[in-house]
Amino acid sequence: MNGAVQLPLDLAELSFTASGDSLVRRTVLPSGVRILSEHVPGARSATIGYWVAVGSRDEQPHTFGSTHFLEHLLFKGTNSRTALDIAVAFDAVGGEHNAMTAKEYTCYYAKVRDQDLAMAVEVIADMLTSSVLDREEFETERGVILEELAMADDDPTDVTSERFFEAVLGDHPLGRPIGGSPETIQAVSRDAVWDHYRANYRAQDLVITVAGAVDHDVLVAGVIDALRKADWNLDTEASPVERREATGETIRRGSPLVVVQRPIEQANVLLGVEGIAATDPRRATLTVLNSILGGGMSSRLFQEIREKRGLAYSVYSFSPSYSDAGLFGIYAGCSPSKVGQVSELMLGEFRGLAAGGVTDEELRRAVGQLGGASALALEDSDTRMSRLGRSEITLGEFVDLDEALRRIDLVTPDGIRELAGELVSRELSIAAVGTVDEAAFDGLAESPALAE
Template sequence: MNGAVNLPLDESELSFTASGNSLVRRSILPSGVRILTESVPGSRSATVGYWVAVGSRDELPANYGSTHFLEHLLFKGTATRTALDIAVSFDSVGGEHNAMTAKEYTCYYAKVQDRDVPMAVDVLTDMLTSSLLDPDEFETERGVILEELAMADDDPADVAGERFFEAVLGDHPLGRPIGGSPDTILSATRDAVIAHYRLNYRPQDLVITVAGAIDHDALVRRVTAALEGAGWDLERPGTPVDRRSGSGAEIVRGSALRTVSRPIEQANIMLGVPGIVATDDRRSHLSVLNSILGGGMSSRLFQEVRERRGLAYSVYSFGSSYSDAGLFGLYAGCSPAKSAQVAELMHAEFHRLANGGVSDDEVRRAVGQLSGASALALEDSDTRMSRLGKSEITMGEFVDLDETLRRLARVTPDHVRSLAADLVARPLSIAAVGTVDESAFASIV
């Protein structure tokens, strides 16, 4: 493979060889169901993912939290399997199964030995197509989700992250919490969740990705049989749902500063700005920028805040990119008495990157770090399965390891400085949780 491979929605069959001699294939069934596989030489296991391109951002005010609620409910039983049956199916073969609700998609997945892939396909298909959404289980799971939200609310870093997204992205749907809030979960109705299920879990919405020890043709046959057995009409013509627009949305900052008072030992501080969209050509530049600023123990933030001054144990930078918006942030956990100093140091390092630029040596180290991390991550079939799903749902192209390394190798100090200058010119927001006072950040915001 030489360069990225486009994934047009009107091409029913694709096949190409990626780095490491893995074979990538895609089939689009007449109904619009998309099936992608990456067969990896020497693998003895595979990760299976069932994706639906609907996430928390797609919810209406009347059903906030429905996507996450539904993810829980699909594990609670079908007409032919109880919740225990589903769990036993994977536990009895040493497999793993779980799900994730994100802001722009939901994925149900399992990792099993190669011989157990047919079982994984059958169980995941049954869950996704034939969940009972039982009224009693609905109420039971409401309690489970409330406990999950309470657990997250006990984690000050999680709270800071939620407030940070709200501050940076404002009223954009990406600024909302993925799991909803206790109020929205308490007010959720089974009818609203069922309506959400019927609207978004259809053949044209479904993307199935499998990576590892897999035979594509055998998988397509198994998926087809399982979906038809569940009552889906796969011969009825349909086209895959369009991908989201990659045009950047207009972001109006929610607030410059949000603080949450908590009687805890550390202040959890996040500061940052709107970032770049997932399909931005500068995403490799952002990866290098993030590595230099706060992506490891040799990064500027780690060296300045932790190593030289001893002001924090955890300090780093991060980026999140979505179809039409993004966010770039810096995080530190420190003594409340040091929160003003730490925030000012992070802010200064961010600006120094834009105004002073970076050296060739810093770029070289960052590219080396990212290249190695990319290669190591692909030793895991979970990563490969996820790459297939995001390529199909969000990116519209498949980028293998060789192309990733080529793109990283082309990044220059000028690329990093230019992107940093673009980012620091955007509206800054700060979120802080702990025994902190808003006046500590007055010099920054």
């Protein structure tokens, strides 16, 4: 495979060989259902995911948290299976099954031996198409989700992350917590979640991806059979839902500084700016930039703040991206008395990328790190399955390991310096949780990150 493979929504069949001689095939049914597989030579297991391109950002004000609520409910039983039946189906074969709700999609997935893939196809299809959303189970699960939110609120790193997203992204839907809040979960009704389910879980919304030991033709036949059992009309033609566009919508910062007082031993600090979208052509450059700044034990942040000064145990940078926006953040956990010093050091290293660029040795090391990490990750069928899903739902193209490494190899010191300059010129936000004096951040969050 040379270069990325485009995934047009109006192309019914597509097949190509990716790096490592894996065979990728894609079928778009007339109903709009998309089925992608990656056959990995020698694999004896497979990971399957049923994806719907609906996440927390798509909720209405009266249904905040309903996407995650619905994810829980689809495990609670269908017209033909109880919640115990679903659990037993996977436990009895030593499989793993779960789900994840994200800001732009929801995925129900399982990992099983090759001989059990047909079972996984059928059971997850039943869950996704035929859940009854029993009213009594709904109220029981409301309590479970409230406990989950309480658990997250007891974790200072989770609280810092949520406040950071809100501070950077403001009123943008991507800034909202995925799980909603205790208030919205208490308020949401079963009928509202049911309406959300029926409106968004349709044939044209569904993407199914499988990686590992998979025969594509058998997979397609199994999916069609499972969906027909649920009385889904697969004969009526419909186009797959369009992918989200990178609209370039202006994002207004929510707050320069958010401090949540908690009587804990460490201060948890996140500082950063608006990043770039997943489809931005500079994504490879940002990946390398992130690696150099805070992506490993040899990174600038780790060496300066932990190894040289001993001010933190955990310090790193990260760069989540979505269809039309992204963030770039730097995290550290440190003594409350050191929070000002650590924040200044983090910001100083961030600025240093724009002011002084990176060395050839740093670039070489980052390229090697990313190449090795990417190759190792693809030893797991979970990663390959997720890559197929993100390719189909968000990117509109499939990028294999060889193409990903080629793009990383094209990154230059000048490109890193230019992108760093753009990032540090954006408005800075800081979120902190702990016994923190707000005065420790004086001057840091009052202006763009580039300001001295």
